[in-house]
Amino acid sequence: MLVLKEIQNMVNDFISSLPYDRKPESLYNPIKYVLSMGGKRIRPVLMLLAYNLYKDDAERILMPAVALETYHNYTLLHDDLMDNADMRRGKPTVHRKWDANTAILSGDTMLVVAYQRMAQCDPDKLEPVLGLFTETALEIGEGQQYDMDFETRTDVTEDEYIEMIRLKTSVLLACALKIGAILADASSADADNLYKFGEKLGLAFQLQDDLLDVYGDPSVFGKEIGGDIVCNKKTYMLINACLRADESKRAELVRWITADTFDRDEKVGAVTAIYNEIGIRELCEQKINACFDEANAYLAKVSVDDARKEPLRQFINDMMHRKN
Template identity: 55%
Template structure:
C-alpha cells in the first residue's frame, strides 16, 4: 500500500532540490522563499494519491504534481499583494519582504515553471492535461475577480459566495485529483468522480479556512486570526450573520462593520461574540461536513479496490479534522 509519509518525503526532497532559476537572484530568491515556507502541500499529494489509485510506479506523476503546487503558490504570491496581507504561513509575505513589483514578476516566473513541470506528462496525455490545466487556471482567476468584486458589495448571497470559492479554491483541488487519475490512466468516469470529489472537498476546505480564521489557534493557524473580521471580508460566516441578525444584534454588527477606527482585538472579540449568539459556528461546521460528505460519496463510487482507496481516504479524513 502507498504510504502518504513516503510520498510527502519524495515531494519535500524534489522541492528542496528545485532551483527554479539562478540569475538574477532577485528574481528567483523570492520563489525559493515562498516555496520553502512549509506549506501543507496537500495539492501535489492529492495528485500522487490519485495516480496511486491506479499505478504503483508514481515516478511520472511527481513533476506534474509539483506543477500544481507551484501554480498554487504563484496565486498566493499575487493574492497576497491584492489583499495587502502581511503574513503567509506565519512569515512575511513576499511583497512585504521585498516589494510588490518583485512579487509580481517572481510570480509570473512561477507560472512558467509550472508549465515546465507539466511537460513531464506522457505526450499522449499532454494536450488533454494542458487544456484542463488552462481551464482550471482561468477559473481560479475568475474566482479571485469575484472575490474582489464582493469587496464593494453588501448583498452577496450564500450561493454567490460558494460559487466564488468553488472557482478560487476548489477547482484546483479537483484538478489535482483528476491529474493523478489521468496520469494513472483511469477511465474517464473515474477521472470525473475524482474531480468532483476534489471540488466538493475544496469548498469544504475553504469553509474550514473561514472558520479557522475566526476560531482557530493562532499558533497553529499560521496566519492572523481574525483577519477576515478586521477587514470586513465577506466570508461564509459574515454572510450568514448578515442574513440572520436582527434587532440589536444587527445594529451592533453593522456598527462594527462601519467603523473606520477601532481596536483590532476588540472588534474580533465583539464580532465573534455575535457569531456565537447566531450559532454561526454550528451552521458553518454543518456546511463543511456536507461538502466533505459529498466528496466521500464520489470517492466511494470509484471503480477501484477498497484497499487502494485507503491512503486517499485516510488523508482526506486528516483534512476534515485539520486545525491549521
C-alpha cells in the same frame, strides 16, 4: 502502493532538489524562496494519491505534480502583494523581502515555470492535462476577482459565496485529482468522480478555514484569529449572520462593518458574540459536514478497491481534523 507519508516525503524531497540554472538569479531566487517555505503540499499530494489509486510508480509524475504546487504558490505570491501582507508561513513575503516589482515579475515567471513543469507529463496526455490546467487557472482568476468584488458589496448571497470559493479554492484540488487520474489511465467516469470529489472537498476545506479564523486556537492557528472579521470579509458566517440576525443584531453587525475606526479586539469579540447567539458556528459546521459527506459519496463511486483508497482517505481525514 505507497503510503501517505512516503508520498509526502517524496514531494518535499523533489521540491528541495529542483535546480534553478537560468539567470538572472535575482529573478529565480524569489521562486526558490517561496517554494522552500513549506506548507501542506496538498495539491501535489492529491495528484500523487489519485495516481496511486491505479499505479504504483507515482515518482513518474512528480514534475507535473510539483507544477501544481508552483502554480498555487504563484497565486499566493501575488495574493500577498495585493493584500499588502507582511508574512507568509512565518516568513517575510516576497514583496517585503525584495520589493513589489520583484514580486510581480518573479510571480509572472513562476506561472510560466508551472506550465513548463506541467508540460513534462506523458506526451500522449499533454492535451487533456494542459486543457484542464488552463481552464482551472482561468477559473481561479475569476474566483479571485469575485472575492475582490465582494469586498465592496453588502448583498452577497450564500450561493454567490459558495461559487466564489469553488472557483478560488476547490477547482485546483479537483484539477490535481483529475490530472492524477488521467496520467494513471483511469476511466473517464473515475476521473470525473475524482474531480467532483475534489470540488466538494475544497468547499469543506475553505469553510473550515473560515471557521478556524474565528474559532481557532491562535497558538495552533499560527496567527491572530478574527482576521476575516476585522477586514469585513464576506464569509459564509458573516453572510448568514446578516441573513439570520434580528433587527437589533443586524444593526450592530452593520455598525461594525461600516465603522472606519475601531478597536480590533472589541470588534472581533462583538461580532463573534453575535455569531454565538445566532448559532452561526453550528450552521457552518453543518455545511462543512455536508460538503465532506458529498465528497465521500463521489469517492465511493470511484471503481478501485477500498484498500487502495486508504492513503487518500487518511489524507483528507487528517486535513478535515486539522487545527490550522
